[in-house]
Amino acid sequence: MTAVNENWNAAWREQMLPTLADERWDLIVIGGGISGAGIVREAARRGWRCLLLEQRDFAWGTSSRSSKMVHGGLRYIAKGQWRLTRDSVRERQRLLDEAPGLVEPMSFLMPHYRGGFPGPRVLSGLLSIYDALAGRRSHRFHDAQQLRFLTPGLKEHDLVGGTRFVDALTDDARLVMRVLHEARADGAVVLNGLRVTQVLREDGRVCGVEVEDGESGNALQLRCAVLAVATGAWAERLRPSDSPRQLRPLRGSHLLLPGWRLPVAQALTFLHARDRRPVFVFPWEGATVVGTTDLDHREDLDQSASISGEELDYLLAACTQAFPAAELTATDVLSTWAGVRPVVGAAGEHQGKPSNETREHVLWQEPGCVTLAGGKLTTFRPQAIEVLKACADMLGRAFEDDAAPVFAAVQPSPIPGLSPQQWRRLAGRHGRDLPRLAQLIAEVGQETVGATDTLWAELAFACEAEMVLHLDDLLLRRTRLGLLLARGSEEHFAAIRTLCQPRLAWSDERWQAEIQRYRLLWQRDHGLPEVTP
Ligand SMILES: Cc1cc2nc3c(=O)[nH]c(=O)nc-3n(C[C@H](O)[C@H](O)[C@H](O)COP(=O)(O)OP(=O)(O)OC[C@H]3O[C@@H](n4cnc5c(N)ncnc54)[C@H](O)[C@@H]3O)c2cc1C
Incomplete structure (x- = not known):
């Protein structure tokens, strides 16, 4: 390789x-x-x-602003989109097999409340189809007592239990x-x-x-x-x-909360009380994601999409609905992101609800x-x-889908000092570049940036060999430090500069200009909306 x-x-x-x-x-x-x-x-x-x-x-x-699920999409079954669900569960399995460390299994829990929809039977029926399409059984019912252990802090009133099934998450x-x-x-x-x-x-x-x-x-x-x-x-x-x-551009927004503020060990999915749309709360990279909204995006597509005040309010209300004791407010939010989905939709007055x-x-x-x-x-x-x-x-060429692997297999060669989990994470993210990264780990050390799982050596690697043209490429996409650390990782700018500026061959003026650009961009695309309700 x-x-x-x-x-x-x-x-x-x-x-x-x-x-x-x-x-x-x-x-x-x-x-x-x-x-x-x-x-x-x-x-x-x-x-x-x-x-x-x-x-x-x-x-x-x-592709950096999705909900990060590698999933069949349970709701697509409910809408009869069989082909999409079948292809999705097959690809989910393929990606889990080919890219461990990058695509990882995640348990999803849907709680059931007395008189609520969908009840355990209906959901079990849907999940049986889901499992059949995937060729494996992954769902089971847990009573309310078990659910208290699985998801501490979940609203208890009228809770009768929950159904657990398995999908997957990635870093998109x-x-x-x-x-x-x-x-x-x-x-x-x-x-x-x-x-x-x-x-x-x-x-x-x-x-x-x-x-x-x-x-x-x-x-x-x-x-x-x-x-x-x-x-x-x-x-x-x-x-x-x-x-x-x-095309009908639809926007979906997300909140990222510090993991300690809303700790969840698995994904929770439930229907929002306002509009009966499915929403979710899940652990990602040591933080907690809350998502998503689904509404027409009428803004200029040349500007990246960002969350509105109404969406912030909607997602915080979802948190309060599921975890009332957490008393989350906008001040708890670490960062936000919004993506635009180009759905191929009906035109004009024939347009239905975005989620449909x-x-x-x-x-x-x-x-x-x-x-x-x-x-x-x-x-x-x-x-x-x-x-x-x-x-x-x-x-006029022949073309066959030979179903060959997308990713070359990574040879198991542990990196001294790193845990098996860290190795798996790096192998998943860097694949065939792992040996070069190992050299940089030997040079830069094994420390991670703040409380994240990202190694300083990953930043060095991205600067040297992952086509970073601007600071936001490095902090928002090659790594996700700009989302995971407070104020876009401001506290670490000095250390990032020491490591990265020489590797990017940027002058002092260029560095200052990049910092300025990044702060503006972060505030606009990943901060809180200016007018909050
Ligand atoms: C809120 C939300 C959540 C989602 N969650 C999930 C999920 O959990 N799981 C899932 O499977 N799917 C999910 N999706 C769908 C998935 O994210 C998208 O289908 C996918 O990312 C689209 O990828 P793309 O490459 O087609 O588009 P994009 O990622 O948008 O890429 C298009 C690229 O084209 C570039 N471009 C545009 N014009 C030009 C030009 N003239 N010249 C050069 N480059 C150009 C753009 O800069 C952009 O980088 C979600 C979508 C949204 C909106």
């Missing part, structure tokens, strides 16, 4: 840019979220010469990075900070793209045999102007170009296969 990230950094990017136009790429993929990553990974594995272009940073869009931004690393190992060229401004067409067929370098402002024209557009909520922007508009819109994906095709819209993090692999089958048809 070869390491791939020796020099994947800004200097490499500078060398690479002037060479891009010399090549006629088999495939150009637009969008560096999980969809684009999955497509480029599967294409590179088959020997296609491919290039991925991301306008901002990898996972900058929804790291999942994207791991998939991209695999694509690079198979020869794909993967670049951020490059925005596609125009799709080029010749004789009615897509033949390339015009690109703007966000760092220098330079423009480039690149040629390809086929183009895959995986731009998520932005998918309609690059379509021909006369194509019908079908299907989460299935669709493909739009025109000669030389396939666009993927909608979908889920969990099902990135089958979605990518579908896109590539359509691309292969356009190229």
Whole structure:
């Protein structure tokens, strides 16, 4: 197994840019979220010469702002979305098997209250179908007494018990990075900070793209045999102007609370008293996530989405409903994030409630170009296969889903001084780059940043070899320190600077400018809304 990230950094990017136009790429993929990553990974594995272009940073869009569940989606069964559920539970199992440490099983508990819906029988019926699709039984009922041990602090009045089932959680931004690393190992060229401004067409067929370098402002024209557009909520922007508009952007927001403030050992899911929508509270990276909302996102898509005052109030009310004694308020919130889901919805007056819109994906095709819209993090692999089958048809190439692993297996080689759990976590997140990370651990030490599980050595690794262009790439996506530590990790800025500034080759002025940019961005996208109810 070869390491791939020796020099994947800004200097490499500078060398690479002037060479891009010399090549006629088999495939150009637009969008560096999980969809684009999955497509480029599967294409590179088959020997296609491919290039991925991301306008901002990898996972900058929804793929770092999801609910982080690798799941079948119980509610999709209730809505009769069988294909989505079946594909999702299969992919969940595949990811659990292939990427332990990055995708981990998580117990979900749904409490039952006297007279409440769904009762234990109905839920057990749904979960039996869920289990049958997954090929294994994972659910069981616990009485109220057991539930008190499983979820201390849960509202007790009228509690009759709860049903437990198993799904999985991940770090979505790291999942994207791991998939991209695999694509690079198979020869794909993967670049951020490059925005596609125009799709080029010749004789009615897509033949390339015009690109703007966000760092220098330079423009480039690149040629390809086929183009895959995986731009998520932005998918309609690059379509021909006369194509019908079908995307309905829906926003979902989350709160992150310090783990000690609302300690949960497993995920709790329940229906919000205000609108009967399922919401959840779960442990993630030592903190507690509360999510999510589901409403029309009418703001400018060029600004990242952020939580509104009403959403904050809704999510805090969910906490109070389930854990009244915790008495949580906005001052307890560590950070927030919001993602935009591009659901393919009905137009105009036919629009229903956001939660009723299907989460299935669709493909739009025109000669030389396939666009993927909608979908889920969990099902990135089958979605990518579908896109590539359509691309292969356009190229007259054969294409089979050989169901080969997405990730190369990581050789078990313990790193001295690290616990087996730490090794598992690093192996899951860094895969084939583990030996390089081990060298950095020997150099930098085994300390973690604050009370998080993130090693200082991971920051060093990201700076040296994970294409960090800006400070927010490092603190919000390569690591999640900006979400997990108070005020975006402000308390650690001095130590981060000592370790990272030389590795990023940034001047003092550049460092100050990055800090300023990061503070503004963090406050806007991850702080509390300005007007709280
Ligand atoms: C609130 C919420 C919670 C969710 N929770 C889950 C969950 O728990 N489990 C699950 O399986 N799924 C979940 N999903 C769905 C899942 O997150 C998305 O389906 C997935 O992340 C979409 O990935 P993507 O790559 O298609 O889009 P994105 O991640 O948005 O990536 C698109 C990328 O394209 C780039 N781009 C756009 N235009 C251009 C251009 N012109 N040039 C270059 N680049 C461009 C953007 O910068 C962006 O990085 C959730 C979605 C939301 C909104």
